[in-house]
Amino acid sequence: MSDRSALHLYVYAMPDEDRAAVRRGIEDHCLEPYDNSGTGIVLGMRYLTEEVPVGSAHDLAVHLLTQAPCTAFELWQDPVFQDAGHYVAHLPGIGVYEGECDSYGSPLVKLTEVLDALTVAAPNASPLPARHVAHHVPFFTALRRAQAARRPRAA
Numbered sequence: 001m002s003d004r005s006a007l008h009l010y011v012y013a014m015p016d017e018d019r020a021a022v023r024r025g026i027e028d029h030c031l032e033p034y035d036n037s038g039t040g041i042v043l044g045m046r047y048l049t050e051e052v053p054v055g056s057a058h059d060l061a062v063h064l065l066t067q068a069p070c071t072a073f074e075l076w077q078d079p080v081f082q083d084a085g086h087y088v089a090h091l092p093g094i095g096v097y098e099g100e101c102d103s104y105g106s107p108l109v110k111l112t113e114v115l116d117a118l119t120v121a122a123p124n125a126s127p128l129p130a131r132h133v134a135h136h137v138p139f140f141t142a143l144r145r146a147q148a149a150r151r152p153r154a155a
Contacts, residue, residue, distance in 0.1 A: 004051040005078040005085070007031065008105060009060065011043055012146035013072040013092075021067035029060050044150030054080055061088040065096065072146050076105040084108055091142050 009031055014022055022041060031047035057077035064073055074089040079102065087101035100108045 003054045003080060005054065005080045006048060006050050006103075007052045007056050007060065007075070007077045009047045009073060009075040010045070010147070010150075011041055011047075011071060011073050012150045013043065014041065014068070015070045018068035018071045022064065022071055022073075025060055025063045025068070028063070029056055044147070052077070054083075055086075057086040057088060061090075061098070065090060074105070074143065074147075076101045078103045089139075089143055091139065091146065094139055094142050097139050097143075 007029060009026065009029075011022060019041065026041070026047055029052060030049045032049065033042065034046040034048060054077065057075055060075055064071060064075075070092050072091050074087075076087040077085050079085040084100035085103060085105070086098075087105060087107050088096065088098045090096045097107070102108060
């Protein structure tokens with residue numbers, strides 16, 4: 001058994017002053033471009049490595065948040081055995097979202113939160129807690145815009 005799994009990173013926006021720190025984070029975690037493209041950081045490109053120690057997503061996120069604070073990114077580490085993966089996304093000016101995820105990098109909503117909201121919610125209320133909707137909907141809307149703007153174009 002191993003406590004290692006794949007680590008994925010997307011960089012959506014990066015000012016020049018953050019470039020060296022982002023490059024260090026990519027190199028320190030042995031991330032490679034998904035399509036083995038040339039040198040330099042390509043916005044919207046998936047960078048990945050197949051096996052890193054569990055906790056590497058947290059380490060990379062801390063590095064990027066402290067050393068490249070104006071960079072918009074999304075990263076996750078795949079689940080290991082029965083444990084969910086770890087997801088972190090940052091959008092400067094909007095904030096950070098961190099939580100559990102599946103192997104596709106999709107954040108997981110806890111069933112207990114949904115059930116608790118359903119048992120106390122008024123008719124026609126959102127099925128998710130108000131704090132969840134109010135806090136995360138604007139974040140994920142902005143993240144979807146960043147993803148769409150930085151998707152690599154097919155040649």
